[in-house]
Amino acid sequence: MLDIKFIRDNKDLVKEGIKNRGQKINIDEFLDLDESRRKLLTEVEALKNQRNKANDEISAIIKEKKNPKEFIDKMKGVSQKIAELDKKVEEVQQKVDKIIYIIPNIPDKSLPIGGAESNKIVKSWGKNPTFSFNPKNHIELAEKLKIISFGIGAKISGSNFILYMGQGARLERALINFMLDLHTKKHGYTEIFPPFLVNRRSMTGTGQLPKLEEDMYKLKDEDLFLIPTAEVPVTNIHANETLEEDKLPVCYTAYSACFRREAGSYGKETKGLIRVHQFNKVELVKFVKPETSYDELEKLLKDAEEVLQLLNLPYRILMLATGDISFAAAKCYDIELYAPGTDAYLEVSSCSCFTDFQARRANIRYRPKNGKPEYVHTLNGSGVALPRLVVSILENYQNADGSITVPKALVPYMDGLEVIK
């Protein structure tokens, strides 16, 4: 969330940010609420001061073994008034909170203004493959090779659940290990294996709640949610902590399964591996000093890109426009892999800088040398998401006979297997 004082002092900037996102939130009304909150606070705090002083006097009277009845009777009324005002403050505070938790982050100045159509392609890498035959899509390829079953997934769980088997399951495991090794050994991230169920507080800390509750799987008997991304547990590792300055940046990479209800998104895009309820992902998360956050975003993007470069898959990078970035992000790059069988670019990674937006919610700070604690900046990005990566591998590395050449970098992770057939 944004700092309420910042909103007060930068009203126009906040309004502009919301407008550029194509959203509508009445900031003036919000600030009026805030003003009445502060007025009430001043009032009730003056009364509390009076009460505290009276307490000292009552203590003194008791010590002198006199009867403080007169004072006590007087304070009864004051305490009652305090209780009433406290209640009012609480009510206003709740209204303020309700709004401040849904005010989005302010998009960085570098972003193109507009909706998804304004996203800017900032880089293309690799060459789209050419085939001497008609390339098949991943569904056809996977079913024929019996490495992924869409039908069995649907039978045991429901539509848009998938099951990997044989070399498909092996490929999935190989990719996870390959990516984790790259990020830990070469890029210096610390590996995390987080819980896949988290509490409401954690979901709120990273910004999924309260806005997106209907997109989450939620347990019926306990206030726990299945994580939609490892970002949630991993970012919350340091919730309510003050980190030492010389420990920054803190960089974590985590494998997790991710669970998304994807309510309301049906149709063409949901076929096959493109949009599923449960998928695997290797995530990158950073906690950094504020002045370094945009440089760190570029580095994080490079770390994710290297996965695709080592696998030799063609991709492009989009800088998302103000209307297309997520609620908590100030800046975001999407990496899209080309899939020749589907003939589409598929998003496999979103690398975002959240500035202090998540840190303020989750209360993650650091102590600058000789200074007061400040909020860190948080970043994260997929490094990368598996299903669409698999789509791209199958479709880019397919042969005329329907077999799949294993990308060189993966061969050691596949026990030396060079072709899936």
Place this chain on the structure above:
RNA sequence: GGAGAGGUCGCCUAGUGGCCUAGGGCGGCGGUUUGCUAAACCGCUAUAUGGGUAAUACCGUAUCGAGAGUUCAAAUCUCUCCCUCUCCGCCA
């Protein structure tokens, strides 16, 4: 799941209704002393928030795991919840 013990300032700990404005120790920071180090001594030591200021200063308020209650007054009493530890049960 059951029984017990706990959760107080960065860490350890004192505190069973008003002398708590949370005391002491450790650590940390600054100073005195000193050829240098150490020791000793002195001082400081959190966070949030409201007011105030050019900015400091300053003045309030809140915070003893979280929330609710009792009371003029709660770290302290009552209730609910969370977490940690020990033991028992169950179990991959």
